[in-house]
Amino acid sequence: MRTRFRQTGNQLRKNWKISIRNKKTTSCALLLPLLFNISLLLIKLAIESNPSESNQDKLSQPRESPVFPRCNKKFDLKCNTLAYNGHGNKQVESVISRLLTYSDTPRNEVHGERTETNLDTYFYQNPNKTLFGIVFRFDQTEYTDTIPEDARFFIQVNESTLYNKIAYDDFYDIFCPVQILLQRALFEVVGEFNINIDVQFSKFPHPKLVTIDTAGALGKTFFFWALLFNMIIMAGQIVQEKESRKRFGMKMMGLTDFSYWTSWILTDLLIIFIVILVLIITGSICGFEFFLKNDFSIYFVLFLLFGLNVVATATFISTLVEKTKSATMIGFALFCIFTIFNGLASVLIYNEDVSKIYRIIFSLLSPVVFTKALNDLSIASGYDGSTGMRWSSISNNAEIFPMRTCFNWLVLDFFIVFFLTFYFDNVLSKGIGVKKTLFYFLKPSYWKGKANKNENEILVDLKNAEEENSKLRAMDLKNQKKKKNDKGQEQEQEKEKERVEGGAQNEDLDVRNERKKLLDSSETESTIVKIYGLTKVFKKNIVRSTIKDFKAVDNLYLTMQDDQLIALLGPNGSGKTTTINMLTGLLPPTGGFASIDGYSIISEIGTIRERIGVCPQHDILWDELTAREHIKIFAGLKNIPKQQIPLEIEDRLAEVDLIDVGNQRVGSFSGGMKRRLSVAIALTGNSKVILLDEPTTGMDPVARRHVWNIIQNAKKKRVILLTTHSMEEADILSDKIAIIAAGKLRCVGSSLHLKNKFGAGYRITMIIEEGTLNEIKEIIKEKLSNVLFVSESLVTLTIEIPRSNTHDLPEFFEFLDLNKDELFISDYSVSMTTLEEVFLNIAKSAANERYNELKEKLKGDLLAQKEIEKKKNQFDIHYENLNYHSQLNYQNEDDDVDESSNPKKKKVLKKKIQINEKKNKVKKKIKRNSKKNIKNNLKKKKKIKKKKKNIVKKKNKEIILSENDISSENELGIQLDAIIDKDLIKPDLINFESD
Template sequence: MQTEKLKTQSPLVKTKYCFRKISNEVSALTTKNLLIFSHNKHITILLLLCPFLICGYLSYIQYIVDSYASRLCNPSPEEISISKIPKCFNQNCITLGIGLTGGSSEWTDYIIDHISKSSDLIKNKDIKVLTTQNAESFTKYIKENTNTTQIGVILCSNYIPLPTNNYIENLHCQETKGQIYAIIYNFTEVSRNIFDPNLPDPIESKVLAVKLAIDNAILSYQARKQGFQNIIIDAVIQSFPIPPNRFLKGYDAVSMTGPLYFFIPPMFVFGLLVSEIVKEKELKLRNGLSVIGVSATGFWLSWFLVALFFSFMTTNSLIFSGYFFKFALFLKTPYLVLLLLFLTYSMTMMILGFMISTLINSVKLSYTVSYTFLLGGLVLQNFFKSPMLMKLFHVEDLPYWVPWVRLAFCYYPPFNFSKIYADIAATAGSTPNFDEKMWEEGLEYTWDNFFNERTGMLYGNSYRIPSSFESFQNLLLNSLILIVLTWYFDHVVQGNRGRSSPIWFMFTFEYWSLKFDYTFLPRFIRKSYNSPSNLKPNDGILLDGLWKKYPNCKTCAVKPIQLSIEKDECVSIIGHNGAGKTTLLSMLTGLLDPSGGIGYISGFDLTSELDNIHQSIGYCPQFNILWDELTGKEHMWLFAKLRNTPISSRNELIDYKLNEVNLGNAANKAVSTYSGGMKRRLSVAISSIGNPSVIFMDEPTTGMDPITRRQVWKLIHNMKKDRVIVLTTHSMQEAEILSDRIIVMVDGEIKCSGPSLYLKNHYGDGYKVELIHENPEVLWGKLNEKIPLLKLLDISGNSVLLSIPRAEPKVAEEFFKTVELMKIQDWSVQNSSLEEVFMKVTGSLKDL
């Protein structure tokens, strides 16, 4: 038998078997995970394109910085001609307003005419004499008529006041016999470049054009008076050459901000994997896998391989994107160094995600935690990306608490990532030279740089930065610590595996599969362990005093149970909600630890040989062990592979099982499109894969239509051969049709057990007889008078419902003889129903 074969195997054979089993689990679950991601194409494509998008964004930032730096640089400024006064564009605006201090004169009229002709300005429209009184009245006019005059000019024809000056007194034009003028303009309108305070003040070309026009007019006037040839001065203006900005030229966005942006792609994978793992836990999919024997090692290794696959893909996508955009840091660094950096960091974050997934139980919370890590990490990375901070962190003369802070950060993976990246950027990327106030182009990064520490001076203090190799070792240490924590929390946190282990589980003999004779322990200690049993296990189920009590509960969920189930037997457990049915099944499948008692399934001890039990049982739980993204056929393939069915007959078996539950036409459709009944049928089909010796079914036909329910009943009936089937149900018809034995549970205790007919005969009220008569009250009076042992159940209309005790055969004989003599219109006889038995045993009949 399979049971004896497993127990008599040598340790070497068992080791090889375990290795093959884990390899098979890893292969099946890894394929399942990749299938899920392949069906979520949009998310997967976005995941792989994320590094390219980030590199494109960094390239755009670099382009903006370079463009701005080039605009600030102007080695050959443009020459601007000021030969003409530009017109004011506003229709009501005066281009040139003239103020005279003593009325018009010969030379002022000549000046106005000359400016009008040389600059193509129309007098009394573009050029207007605003006042001829004095300089004060002109200034007053300007203040009272704001924004109407582009530039004002005061021509001195009499007397003009000058600003207070110790060397120059106020001038009288007639006494000096010269042409004196003053230009008035709004200097506050002259803009400054707020982005670079080092640029010189801008030149007001309009003012210079007015000055040149007036000077040319005065020269022309004087030349005409002296009989000389007309003199014209032409002038242009040009700014000083502007050299490149040394704070921007050579700026490297990848070197300076890389840790901030390259932190993001692994975090996308991090959030996605955490949500998927937690979803399997929340929907109890992992519990279902554990029941059929999937080990925790196989489960985590499959996710590790998926994480490695996506980390490798996103890492290479990032590296080749860096090559594509020609980032100097990537081009000057060996590919293997970049691969080690990004892949190791990404895998460390994935393992951190594994650990977090063992501590949370809802997908909604997993999203919150992932976003918190992403946003919080971005804030920290904003500090870690600074090369200056890395130097300050490693200055030798620091307060005593700084090394402790640095040590704490060494256990935070993104810090080690940023530190290694800063080491690479310090050599291969452009870095700022604060002494020269300029950026220096990077050199080739070599393996010597990877193993050598960096030293230098910072503000008069020496610093020593450990080598990148040392930081890489810290990343590996982070991974190892997180692996240990994942392993520990996966055992002790309730809900990860179904059953949790004590916090000291690693110190127990059971964990290391060692035997210990508890009879040598003192009695007050030994009482907490199961006592040796004289039971002889069979190939079915054997329970001796198995019970369960939840913490903080006064009563037992399942009271001590004595039960034996043989092969070729189908047993139905019925009971009210909360009667302990699911708790009993959870103990038998290993999802819950019994509080005491002894149990054997297929000959294996329920407490010490649970792994072997899982290999020999099938399970159809209340919840469906189904992934919405997979098809029905993919589900059958997954469980067939986990059960190690022969490859040669696997496809044929899958098609046969799907057709058995009438799902052949929906085999290639996603389970998310299935109805509730279709999902239950698929779960029933899955439970029988791998030829298990015991199958547990928890309400297998819930949600099915009558026709499909009949088909599944036929399937379950056929599955009973050479195995044990234990099912729970609320359908009395289902229990009666399928079961060889029916168990009624009440408040965690087995109240009765036996075949349907036995329960009806033993607990039923006897035969029920319905009589139809013109006067039912009179009929009942005569029958009760003649046969006192009859029991009246109901009188309604012309119907009388009676009960004949089954224990008194003579009563039945007397009853039928009496009825034959009465005028009965119609009658019927039936046995007690299973529902009545259930109501009577559970005490519900008294409440009605």
């Protein structure tokens, strides 16, 4: 626990320094509340400066000559503007006639019925036909010609009429005009006198008008924005550290998830705290009653609880995505959605008419609850005479969700979101990090801290599997002996025996011995790292179900001794980085396990991380921090005593020659300087095991040589695992070399051992006189059999002697020494096959093996075999190009040596090198053109296939490819993308370095 707290403090200092030095982002977060409060103040001043126009609606003037609209005929259908009852009553008819005269309405647009019942029946039988109706209500049982004095009338408007009513307002356009005209007509007919009715509007008596509280009306939205906008900034910062692999780099060096998340939550909470203070102080200065009337501690606690939820939401977003841009987009989308809820929460959610279950569901969203609480505070302080909210009233300030309930929900929401953050961080690891199952927390092994299968059980399974394989190999050898009885096949039988005894097909005996040594527990006490059958299989996605699982590392056995540097070589995609990720716990092994200094990567990865140093393939550096601050951060992760950290910083920077720039920010460093700092970080803390993943990438030759010296000195009392693409680096530094291809260990041993075992033999480079090349070649052919002429020029000749002919070399060297002058040979040198050539031969052998496996697997499928053959040819062409570059580099190194010993021929040699460079450019151009041609041919083939399918559909003739063939073709294309490209032609990406 003490370690966790120290790491948390260490990360807090790092996050805070980065935030301070990232001035633009931090200033944006802190100035937003100030800008929002100033905007509120300006709106308030604008309202107070013109209250008459802003606090009341202007009353519209009445129409001088009231008229009502007529029905609008459509589709040539008859319509009625007016319908009435009392038809046949003289006074009623007189009133209607005058009404029509006043409004200029024709008689044919009027319909009359005798009784109210008849009128209702007419409306029912003729829907959407009449604009409005007039009902005269008096006793009509006895027919009279007059309207009684106690009669009343009602105006009815058809709300569902089909006729043009879009621009009408029932009250102003129909009710008022009809009522005015009808009353005028009644006075004239019944009262026998004329009147003019004037309409006026006046306000009811009311208290003195007051200006609205701007903070109460708009503040809840502005305060909401000021806090919620930080969610976008915080999510982007966390994901940026995740995207650049900095988090996983620190995790490899011992950082715990608890310390990581706690440090980010505390850092962001500190920023939120400052934002809240700025919001409250500036709001109080602006004189907003929201801050002046309500109790300070109530809205401060409210803001703080919502700030916690903002931080939790930002961390939750960071677990869902891998890219900073995606995190920013999701954060902005949520900002917009929550803003909409901010305007609708009080009306649509916290309303008496809304079901309780819906209020509970929406209350799981902290912005909705925060909006409700802001609204309650605004109401409590938003009118004259209000005293604001106090703690004594937080339980009864509202019937639905009072303030105390809002506080409880905000606390609950924080813990829910934080739990989801921790959960999704474990189950959505996106390829990096140990990904747990969906219900990992329900397994007893999670709470007990033990793996489902311990190391002893795995080791027993591995031994049983090895015994089964040994029995199968013995049976295979026995069957082979029965088939081969001829004496002429004895040599082939011996090769078969060596193959079978070596293990799997074409397995090297050194690889088998490495496995046997581990399974028999015959390794010595100095063995620090033991890898037992380590396997990693990447499962393919459900959408492309036809693709098979990809095995990145396949049953790897390897030992590493104390005071030893092991170079792990292989083409891109061969499993080097995957192996390192499993050793550091970033990836869980699918099978097997490994132990480092006696601790298992399955159950004790935390302890292992404290004992290893890692220089990953990508630099885990922050541009805002200095070199010294970087060393201090990782020294804290390694639990180095505080009093020893300053000395550790100086020692590490001095080792990589960065002492003079130790106080400069890393953002100003070159690529080579950053790699040197990464090496220094890996060496921090006197770790027992150092993992260096391509440590000298991007360095100039001088810096590379300097780092080589550092690595050479660092391996004392340590184990160093080095991955590199530089064969020279592996040759110089390594005590042991392991070459893997297609996930399998192909060979293991010292550089000299591998050259002797897999190399082509010896090379002899001779410096000759100009014009003697052909004669010397003829003499060499006579003296040596199976000789290969590697390269030749006017003054140099390089030959290669296979290992099978090495017994001829002493006699040949004696011949050269005795006849140098006669042969016009000024000097010669002898060298073994380079490690680069050994690597290429093994890579090609692995590719051929994979090619044969695929060919056998897809036997009978002509389309598949053609595609595989084409991929194979592409690989062979590229292999020849790489081999050519290897020979060219080798030759140029010999030429450089020759220039110093033969200054007279310097110009000739330079010219030769220029010619070789031109050849190299031509080869590259040919290669690019060939790739374009291949792509064009593939496009043409696709078009031809489409045409064939269309012809088959139209003419129903015999189909060359059956449905099964077509499906197998589609499956083949997917398999080739997933398997062949990864296993067969991966050497395309090999980059060799030479000084």
